[in-house]
Amino acid sequence: MAATLQDVANLAGVSVKTVSNVVNNYTHVRATTRTRVQGAIDQLKYQPNMSARGLRSGRTGVIGLAVPELSLSYFAELADAVIKAAERHGMVVLIEQTGADRKREIDLLSSPRLQLTDGLIFSPLGMGSDDASHLDVSYPLVVLGERIFGGPVDHVTMKNIDAARAATELLIARGRKRIAVIGAHEGEVVGSAALRLQGYKEALAAAGLPYDDELIGYVGLWHRHDGLMAMRNMIERGVEFDAVFGLNDTLALGAMRVLQEAHFKIPDDVSVIGFDDLDETQYSLPALSTVDPGRAEIAETAVRVLMERINGQTAPKKPAPVEYLVDFTLRERESTL
Amino acid sequence: MAATLQDVANLAGVSVKTVSNVVNNYTHVRATTRTRVQGAIDQLKYQPNMSARGLRSGRTGVIGLAVPELSLSYFAELADAVIKAAERHGMVVLIEQTGADRKREIDLLSSPRLQLTDGLIFSPLGMGSDDASHLDVSYPLVVLGERIFGGPVDHVTMKNIDAARAATELLIARGRKRIAVIGAHEGEVVGSAALRLQGYKEALAAAGLPYDDELIGYVGLWHRHDGLMAMRNMIERGVEFDAVFGLNDTLALGAMRVLQEAHFKIPDDVSVIGFDDLDETQYSLPALSTVDPGRAEIAETAVRVLMERINGQTAPKKPAPVEYLVDFTLRERESTL
DNA sequence: AATCCTATTTACAACGTTGTAAATGTAAAC
DNA sequence: GTTTACATTTACAACGTTGTAAATAGGATT
Numbered sequence: 001m002a003a004t005l006q007d008v009a010n011l012a013g014v015s016v017k018t019v020s021n022v023v024n025n026y027t028h029v030r031a032t033t034r035t036r037v038q039g040a041i042d043q044l045k046y047q048p049n050m051s052a053r054g055l056r057s058g059r060t061g062v063i064g065l066a067v068p069e070l071s072l073s074y075f076a077e078l079a080d081a082v083i084k085a086a087e088r089h090g091m092v093v094l095i096e097q098t099g100a101d102r103k104r105e106i107d108l109l110s111s112p113r114l115q116l117t118d119g120l121i122f123s124p125l126g127m128g129s130d131d132a133s134h135l136d137v138s139y140p141l142v143v144l145g146e147r148i149f150g151g152p153v154d155h156v157t158m159k160n161i162d163a164a165r166a167a168t169e170l171l172i173a174r175g176r177k178r179i180a181v182i183g184a185h186e187g188e189v190v191g192s193a194a195l196r197l198q199g200y201k202e203a204l205a206a207a208g209l210p211y212d213d214e215l216i217g218y219v220g221l222w223h224r225h226d227g228l229m230a231m232r233n234m235i236e237r238g239v240e241f242d243a244v245f246g247l248n249d250t251l252a253l254g255a256m257r258v259l260q261e262a263h264f265k266i267p268d269d270v271s272v273i274g275f276d277d278l279d280e281t282q283y284s285l286p287a288l289s290t291v292d293p294g295r296a297e298i299a300e301t302a303v304r305v306l307m308e309r310i311n312g313q314t315a316p317k318k319p320a321p322v323e324y325l326v327d328f329t330l331r332e333r334e335s336t337l
Numbered sequence: 338m339a340a341t342l343q344d345v346a347n348l349a350g351v352s353v354k355t356v357s358n359v360v361n362n363y364t365h366v367r368a369t370t371r372t373r374v375q376g377a378i379d380q381l382k383y384q385p386n387m388s389a390r391g392l393r394s395g396r397t398g399v400i401g402l403a404v405p406e407l408s409l410s411y412f413a414e415l416a417d418a419v420i421k422a423a424e425r426h427g428m429v430v431l432i433e434q435t436g437a438d439r440k441r442e443i444d445l446l447s448s449p450r451l452q453l454t455d456g457l458i459f460s461p462l463g464m465g466s467d468d469a470s471h472l473d474v475s476y477p478l479v480v481l482g483e484r485i486f487g488g489p490v491d492h493v494t495m496k497n498i499d500a501a502r503a504a505t506e507l508l509i510a511r512g513r514k515r516i517a518v519i520g521a522h523e524g525e526v527v528g529s530a531a532l533r534l535q536g537y538k539e540a541l542a543a544a545g546l547p548y549d550d551e552l553i554g555y556v557g558l559w560h561r562h563d564g565l566m567a568m569r570n571m572i573e574r575g576v577e578f579d580a581v582f583g584l585n586d587t588l589a590l591g592a593m594r595v596l597q598e599a600h601f602k603i604p605d606d607v608s609v610i611g612f613d614d615l616d617e618t619q620y621s622l623p624a625l626s627t628v629d630p631g632r633a634e635i636a637e638t639a640v641r642v643l644m645e646r647i648n649g650q651t652a653p654k655k656p657a658p659v660e661y662l663v664d665f666t667l668r669e670r671e672s673t674l
Numbered sequence: 675a676a677t678c679c680t681a682t683t684t685a686c687a688a689c690g691t692t693g694t695a696a697a698t699g700t701a702a703a704c
Numbered sequence: 705g706t707t708t709a710c711a712t713t714t715a716c717a718a719c720g721t722t723g724t725a726a727a728t729a730g731g732a733t734t
Contacts, residue, residue: 002475004720015684020722028682050453051391052720055689060388062431062453069417071616076413080406083434092450094399094431097420113429116387116399116453138339224620253620260622279408280617283561283590285597341690352714357692365712389690392719 003044012040023048054116063091063306064117066108068100068125072222073250073278074295075123078144081299082121089307091118100221102126106134114139119306129190140309142302146195154309155323156302158293160192163328164199165206167245167273167291172207174336176243176271179204182217182230182255183247193222196247196275214239219251227254235262242270243336249274249281249290256284256335272335286334294326301326340381349377360385391453400428400643401454403445405437405462409559410587410615411632412460415481418636419458426644428455437558439463443471451476456643466527477646479639483532491646492660493639495630497529500665501536502543504582504610504628509544511673513580513608516541519554519567519592520584530559533584533612551576556588564591572599579607580673586611586618586627593621593672609672623671631663638663 005023009016014037021029022037023046029037040046054060065082067075083093094117098104105127114120119140127134135143135153142154171179181200185193197216204211214237217230227246234241235258244259246252252274256266264270266286274281277292301324312319342360346353351374358366359374360383366374377383391397402419404412420430431454435441442464451457456477464471472480472490479491508516518537522530534553541548551574554567564583571578572595581596583589589611593603601607603623611618614629638661649656 005722006720016720017685017722018683021683024722028680030682033682047449047452049392049720050449051388051397052689053722054388054453055386055392055691055719056721056723058689060453061450070407070413070420071417073410073413076407076410076416079413079432080408080434083407083432092431092433092453094429095416095420096429097417112384112387113398115384116391116397116429224616228620257620257622279561280590283565283594285594285622342692343690353690354692354715355713358713361692365710367712370712386690389719390692392689392721393691393693395719 002049003046004049005046007044008037008040008046011044012037059310060116060118061091062094062117063303063310064094064096064114064120064122066096066098066105066120066122066124068123069097070095073280074248074276077278078123078295078299081296082303085300085303089303091303091307098124098126100125102128102131106131109134109137118310121302121306125191140306140313142306142309144298144302145192146190152318152321154305154321156298156305156326157323158298158326159328160195160293161199161202163275163291163293163330164196164245164247165203166199166328166330167275167289168200168203169207170289170330170332170336171243171245171271171273172203172209174243174267174271177209178212178215178241179209179243179245180215180217180231180234180239180241181245181247182219182227182234183222183251184216184218185220186218193247200245215241217255222248222251224250224254227251228258229254231255231258235259244270244272246272246274249276249278249288252288252290253280253284256288267335267337277329277331281331281333284335289333289336290331292329292331294328297326339386340383341386342383345374345377345381345383348381349374396647397453397455398428399431399454400640400647401431401433401451401457403433403435403442403457403459403461405460406434407432410617411585411613414615415460415632415636418633419640422637422640426640428640428644435461435463437462439465439468443468446471446474455647458639458643462528477643477650479643479646481635481639482529483527489655489658491642491658493635493642493663494660495635495663496665497532497630498536498539500628500630500667501533501582501584501612502540503536503665503667504612504626505537505540506544507626507667507669507673508580508582508608508610509540509546511580511604511608514546515549515552515578516546516580516582517552517554517568517571517576517578518582518584519556519564519571520559520588521553521555522557523555530584537582552578554592559585559588561587561591564588565595568592568595572596581607581609583609583611586613586615586625589625589627590617590621593625604672604674614666614668618668618670621672626670626673627668629666629668631665634663 005016005019008019070076086093105124121142123144146157184197188194217234219226219230244255256272274288274290277290281288281290342353342356345356407413423430442461458479460481483494521534525531554571556563556567581592593609611625611627614627618625618627
């Protein structure tokens with residue numbers, strides 16, 4: 001069906017290798033030959049067979065991206081950014097969804113499905129620090145999220161603690177004293193939830209405000225529905241608060257919906273802030289204040305680091321793993337004014 | 338680095354082909370041999386090289402999915418569903434973003450990047466009916482959207498017209514008479530926007546309501562921002578209306594935000610309905626009525642049809658192209674009660 | 675015109691896999 | 705103890721590409 005180098009070579013009356021040289025812009029090809037071959041290529045609509053190329057070169061031109069779920073807006077926007085960044089490096093992106101399930105995450109890391117990939121950008125959610133060893137894989141891997149695993153792996157991460165502290169400080173600066181948190185994970189010590197909660201605690205401590213566990217809304221996942229339930233639960237428990245910090249925007253938006261249902265005025269009665277700077281937050285009513293964790297830069301850096309690892313694979317020894325920390329930006333909007 | 342069949346064969350003391358037979362569960366392998374080979378496989382952590390397999394078999398195990406942008410929630414949720422459906426067929430998904438740009442869409446169809454793909458699920462947005470010829474490609478292709486192109490291509494599509502008519506009818510049934518539309522595309526005749534607008538017109542006509550171009554809000558893209566601007570513009574023009582039909586949810590949510598800013602009560606003063614049944618719509622305030630176009634079924638069907646085409650490639654002649662029409666469901670929520 | 679140097683082109687092998695066909699082994703039937 | 709039938713294993717080629725090294729061509733130099 002599809003034309004091969006051989007077909008083009010026959011048509012142009014040259015050897016297969018010469019066609020290959022033309023295709024790959026090899027320098028020592030006579031101009032006239034190049035023209036003739038190019039003509040044959042165009043005529044036959046020749047396109048290189050990627051499998052064969054991959055077999056010969058050991059490279060596929062594909063990078064894997066593993067996220068919990070694309071239907072979580074944060075990951076959709078992240079994937080968007082990763083695909084765009086990969087394109088700039090001439091790579092194409094294959095997306096795997098883990099469902100934030102620990103077992104599926106671990107399985108994925110050694111899945112044969114990754115065989116057609118030159119490297120992986122992995123955003124784990126279910127794995128814990130006990131699972132560090134699974135990250136010691138033989139292919140290029142960049143992990144998104146804190147260096148919580150200890151293993152020799154490259155990480156690209158946002159300043160969870162600092163950003164959460166800044167968000168909390170903003171609420172405090174607006175005069176809020178009883179700041180509820182929506183989205184903590186019970187017992188977690190290493191994930192994003194735990195780190196953001198830590199930032200919150202640091203801000204309280206710095207301002208001399210007491211920490212009250214009553215104000216912490218625990219959830220299982222970070223879906224909108226969880227934010228809604230946690231907020232509703234807190235209201236029903238009769239907890240007093242004058243601000244809400246959603247550990248991500250989705251949770252904050254879910255919480256905001258409950259607050260408005262319960263006739264709290266935002267931001268007059270309750271200030272609300274989120275985390276992630278989803279596109280949506282600009283259009284909620286009121287527009288949600290949030291923290292931009294530097295998503296675009298995270299995606300770009302992750303791809304760049306991964307490409308360095310892929311290209312450096314022939315190097316004598318593995319370079320020391322690095323941790324890139326991306327800067328955040330506070331985005332104040334109507335919900336905290 | 339990675340173990341090959343040869344390595345395993347050496348270790349197990351058998352031929353390469355026998356190992357291959359074990360790997361592929363070929364029937365005629367003695368139990369003892371199988372065990373021994375399996376042991377070697379495990380010991381060497383052998384994983385088949387997909388490029389080599391692809392070269393030999395002409396299959397990559399990858400399907401392509403081309404969408405405008407993952408940061409548009411509809412496409413993120415669609416991609417989620419496609420990935421899950423593909424997984425059930427043992428396939429993995431490579432995602433391309435076209436940015437709804439006509440040229441990029443056309444280029445993509447003949448891009449060598451697709452070489453490592455067994456087939457493509459394509460959701461065009463920028464291409465028009467003049468571009469039909471570009472869809473006549475040599476690889477399995479399933480187009481999402483109306484059979485607007487005429488070419489011999491499989492389509493999986495939602496009932497845009499019927500669903501839009503139903504949405505409009507719902508508003509009419511709630512007593513609304515001046516129904517604004519947000520999201521029409523000026524001059525378009527074949528895309529989703531045009532079809533949904535047609536459904537709207539049909540519903541008006543059936544109810545004996547006049548069509549008024551004043552009530553049509555034109556936009557460029559279907560981003561939240563466009564919905565917001567179109568709604569704002571209509572209010573500023575002083576157009577009277579008692580309902581809004583957002584041609585998709587994102588537009589409707591953007592419009593709703595403007596309405597609320599302008600102190601319209603929803604649904605008392607203005608009823609609002611969207612289209613797509615995004616997860617978000619359940620959590621807006623008020624929760625947005627919408628139409629579920631059958632996204633999950635669209636994804637499943639598209640993957641199934643594509644797999645049939647991929648598996649049937651050896652068949653003597655191409656089967657006639659089909660058009661699958663997926664059923665929709667009205668989801669009434671608070672914004673129209 | 676013979677010689678040498680470099681530019682251009684070529685043949686061949688190899689990447690790891692699997693289909694084909696042929697070879698070997700095993701056990702039952704005679 | 706042969707033959708026969710079938711189960712199991714094997715060698716070999718081929719998929720389409722590119723690196724290596726060797727072959728050839730074309731000029732420039734003498």
